[in-house]
Amino acid sequence: xxxxxxxxxxxxxxxxxxxxxxxxxxxxxxxxxxxxxxxxxxxxxxxxxxxxxxxxxxxxxxxxxxxxxxxxxxxxxxxxxxxxxxxxxxxxxxxxxxxxxxxxxxxxxxxxxxxxxxxxxxxxxxxxxxxxxxxxxxxxxxxxxxxxxxxxxxxxxxxxxxxxxxxxxxxxxxxxxxxxxxxxxxxxxxxxxxxxxxxxxxxxxxxxxxxxxxxxxxxxxxxxxxxxxxxxxxxxxxxxxxxxxxxxxxxxxxxxxxxxxxxxxxxxxxxxxxxxxxxxxxxxxxxxxxxxxxxxxxxxxxxxxxxxxxxxxxxxxxxxxxxxxxxxxxxxxxxxxxxxxxxxxxxxxxxxxxxxxxxxxxxxxxxxxxxxxxxxxxxxxxxxxxxxxxxxxxxxxxxxxxxxxxxxxxxxxxxxxxxxxxxxxxxxxxxxxxxxxxxxxxxxxxxxxxxxxxxxx
Amino acid sequence: xxxxxxxxxxxxxxxxxxxxxxxxxxxxxxxxxxxxxxxxxxxxxxxxxxxxxxxxxxxxxxxxxxxxxxxxxxxxxxxxxxxxxxxxxxxxxxxxxxxxxxxxxxxxxxxxxxxxxxxxxxxxxxxxxxxxxxxxxxxxxxxxxxxxxxxxxxxxxxxxxxxxxxxxxxxxxxxxxxxxxxxxxxxxxxxxxxxxxxxxxxxxxxxxxxxxxxxxxxxxxxxxxxxxxxxxxxxxxxxxxxxxxxxxxxxxxxxxxxxxxxxxxxxxxxxxxxxxxxxxxxxxxxxxxxxxxxxxxxxxxxxxxxxxxxxxxxxxxxxxxxxxxxxxxxxxxxxxxxxx
Ligand code: SF4
Ligand code: SF4
Numbered sequence: 139x140x141x142x143x144x145x146x147x148x149x150x151x152x153x154x155x156x157x158x159x160x161x162x163x164x165x166x167x168x169x170x171x172x173x174x175x176x177x178x179x180x181x182x183x184x185x186x187x188x189x190x191x192x193x194x195x196x197x198x199x200x201x202x203x204x205x206x207x208x209x210x211x212x213x214x215x216x217x218x219x220x221x222x223x224x225x226x227x228x229x230x231x232x233x234x235x236x237x238x239x240x241x242x243x244x245x246x247x248x249x250x251x252x253x254x255x256x257x258x259x260x261x262x263x264x265x266x267x268x269x270x271x272x273x274x275x276x277x278x279x280x281x282x283x284x285x286x287x288x289x290x291x292x293x294x295x296x297x298x299x300x301x302x303x304x305x306x307x308x309x310x311x312x313x314x315x316x317x318x319x320x321x322x323x324x325x326x327x328x329x330x331x332x333x334x335x336x337x338x339x340x341x342x343x344x345x346x347x348x349x350x351x352x353x354x355x356x357x358x359x360x361x362x363x364x365x366x367x368x369x370x371x372x373x374x375x376x377x378x379x380x381x382x383x384x385x386x387x388x389x390x391x392x393x394x395x396x397x398x399x400x401x402x403x404x405x406x407x408x409x410x411x412x413x414x415x416x417x418x419x420x421x422x423x424x425x426x427x428x429x430x431x432x433x434x435x436x437x438x439x440x441x442x443x444x445x446x447x448x449x450x451x452x453x454x455x456x457x458x459x460x461x462x463x464x465x466x467x468x469x470x471x472x473x474x475x476x477x478x479x480x481x482x483x484x485x486x487x488x489x490x491x492x493x494x495x496x497x498x499x500x501x502x503x504x505x506x507x508x509x510x511x512x513x514x515x516x517x518x519x520x521x522x523x524x525x526x527x528x529x530x531x532x533x534x535x536x537x538x539x540x541x542x543x544x545x546x547x548x549x550x551x552x553x554x555x556x557x558x559x560x561x562x563x564x565x566x567x568x569x570x571x572x573x574x575x576x577x578x579x580x581x582x583x584x585x586x587x588x589x590x591x592x593x594x595x
Numbered sequence: 596x597x598x599x600x601x602x603x604x605x606x607x608x609x610x611x612x613x614x615x616x617x618x619x620x621x622x623x624x625x626x627x628x629x630x631x632x633x634x635x636x637x638x639x640x641x642x643x644x645x646x647x648x649x650x651x652x653x654x655x656x657x658x659x660x661x662x663x664x665x666x667x668x669x670x671x672x673x674x675x676x677x678x679x680x681x682x683x684x685x686x687x688x689x690x691x692x693x694x695x696x697x698x699x700x701x702x703x704x705x706x707x708x709x710x711x712x713x714x715x716x717x718x719x720x721x722x723x724x725x726x727x728x729x730x731x732x733x734x735x736x737x738x739x740x741x742x743x744x745x746x747x748x749x750x751x752x753x754x755x756x757x758x759x760x761x762x763x764x765x766x767x768x769x770x771x772x773x774x775x776x777x778x779x780x781x782x783x784x785x786x787x788x789x790x791x792x793x794x795x796x797x798x799x800x801x802x803x804x805x806x807x808x809x810x811x812x813x814x815x816x817x818x819x820x821x822x823x824x825x826x827x828x829x830x831x832x833x834x835x836x837x838x839x840x841x842x843x844x845x846x847x848x849x850x851x852x853x854x855x856x857x858x859x860x861x862x863x864x865x866x867x868x869x870x871x872x873x874x875x876x877x878x879x880x881x882x883x884x885x886x887x888x889x890x891x892x893x894x895x896x897x898x899x900x901x902x903x904x905x906x907x908x909x910x911x912x913x914x915x916x917x918x919x920x921x922x923x924x925x926x927x928x929x930x931x932x933x934x935x
């Protein structure tokens with residue numbers, strides 16, 4: 139109800155959502171620093187949603203930093219570049235964040251190398267066609283750096299019969315602890331502005347809104363200062379709220395448009411890209427370079443030298459933690475933010491293009507979360523008030539306990555849940571709601587696949 | 596070398612949580628009711644203290660024993676049964692024989708809560724279940740309001756310690772509650788007296804001021820849905836306001852209606868019970884209007900002076916239906932109800 143009132147007074151926001159402590163003070167003042175090279179970098183072929191890239195160099199090959207080492211396999215795939223000058227020691231299986239083994243390059247950087255970056259033919263937004271820009275982005279290996287890992291060129295491709303009028307550049311960074319987008323906006327506002335013409339050219343959009351949460355006033359100021367006079371860009375400062383960075387929430391807050399259930403921003407004429415992704419495009423394309431490193435917040439209570447680091451893709455978690463130093467009672471390492479990030483099952487997994495943060499917790503925090511007692515649902519409605527999609531997590535939770543997955547999907551819109559975790563965060567009964575929904579979604583997908591297979595017989 | 600490789604714990608996101616849990620919400624509700632309890636003891640003396648203490652102890656022990664008998668871990672740590680005990684005690688006349696307090700408490704928690712499946716599964720407000728049973732079983736004892744004894748901390752009404760299953764003997768002159776006085780004698784008490792609770796009535800239903808302070812505390816801590824008391828009180832005020840305008844002789848004023856009887860206590864601490872009230876905002880609004888209208892209906896046209904208890908119990912009964920009608924409208928869908 140208050141959100142509706144705020145809207146009346148011109149405050150741009152979306153309804154519901156939560157206010158977790160933003161925990162950004164430790165790192166938001168810290169400028170981006172280059173991280174050293176690990177002795178061995180592990181670069182998986184697949185760092186994005188879609189088909190894994192196809193390796194184009196073999197074991198024993200000497201590679202140059204920035205050189206393409208795997209090429210895209212079809213439209214839903216992007217290239218992979220060497221994060222360092224060195225030698226490919228082997229190509230073998232490596233654990234991914236979810237514990238599954240996937241193939242990757244094991245690259246040993248040359249310690250004596252100057253680590254000069256390989257550049258290629260530049261692609262410029264005013265001369266290149268829309269198609270050329272999209273394929274340049276694909277060959278530069280750019281995926282959504284906000285964490286989802288969706289190939290950026292695929293996202294920017296406007297399908298036949300649809301049109302896009304607005305671009306939203308997502309600099310909300312609503313996850314607690316993460317400050318990479320903040321620092322990129324502050325330190326590389328120019329790159330963001332250089333990236334935007336590519337996006338405009340590729341999509342045909344007319345206007346651009348850069349969304350920044352109000353806890354980053356310096357970033358908003360830096361962006362405004364860098365605004366080019368000849369481009370239709372505005373910078374909007376949004377009230378701090380989680381999950382502001384979700385596309386549906388941004389589109390609602392900024393444009394008042396509601397993306398249909400199961401649809402994309404495209405369905406209401408909008409494309410959203412992460413601000414870091416935009417900055418990379420502005421940095422890489424004029425130089426003909428590929429994506430070989432990214433900015434990551436290394437923080438959390440268990441990390442000693444917290445900071446925002448530019449880290450080569452493929453750097454193993456263990457190396458990162460050893461370099462920054464950790465508290466003795468470190469218990470959990472989260473890849474990404476604490477609301478949606480996944481806990482690492484091994485320290486051998488490495489940084490990929492989708493990694494936004496490495497946040498480590500000690501027993502003090504995780505113990506509290508692990509040991510909390512689960513009560514029955516008291517129908518307090520906190521989850522209903524928190525869910526930004528207006529689901530009824532209480533009802534869904536009760537159905538999940540009874541394994542009534544069909545009802546959850548058919549009558550209570552389970553598929554619309556994007557697992558933001560707001561409901562679980564607020565539930566005073568400490569019911570692991572979103573965890574139950576993940577299980578339910580997987581079960582219903584399985585049941586559907588089975589039904590489809592039966593039907594095909 | 597980072598040493599955690601062996602100790603790495605993996606759990607699913609979110610990795611952080613809001614601070615308040617069920618136990619802390621419930622504990623705060625108890626805190627919010629404490630001033631009302633202290634004031635009740637101050638006004639009604641030792642007898643009120645014994646009623647409250649007995650009801651809390653009975654309710655807590657009943658839940659504890661039921662859990663133990665069924666081989667489960669005790670659930671008294673969530674504080675919800677303490678709320679039940681306090682609320683139940685507050686709804687009783689201060690002179691009620693203690694054995695009746697015990698009997699009602701055992702049935703309230705045993706039947707009203709435990710049989711339904713415990714916290715979160717009970718349909719009805721547990722404290723009101725206890726009161727309703729006593730009202731049905733001992734109508735006379737439940738509506739007898741002796742004048743406070745002269746020395747209220749030094750002596751007890753003889754009824755308090757009446758032996759089980761005997762008819763309690765009342766010594767003081769019974770004085771009617773303001774609602775009964777108005778209903779049967781057309782005498783309306785002073786609003787100021789009602790507000791400060793210096794009149795006869797159930798143990799805790801007298802001081803509107805302290806009840807409101809408790810409610811405001813809970814709302815400020817985001818532990819109570821403010822819509823419920825606000826809408827109930829507004830509904831009662833509007834409905835009785837209209838009636839009063841039509842015929843001030845026959846219908847009491849809205850202020851009298853708001854501050855007399857169990858309305859404040861019921862609206863602030865009982866109707867707002869999360870378990871028995873709908874989960875969506877609009878659901879709670881419907882529920883609260885329903886309760887408000889029922890209160891007016893029973894008080895004005897019913898055979899009893901008071902109707903809050905029945906109004907809330909009926910509201911509780913309607914909650915599941917209201918919840919199935921009023922589902923939140925899912926983002927990106929055009930139908931208000933879930934597509935069925
Ligand atoms: S996790 Fe799903 S159900 Fe829970 S708040 Fe987020 S979208 Fe709603
Ligand atoms: S937040 Fe938890 S306790 Fe409250 S209604 Fe939702 S599931 Fe139930």
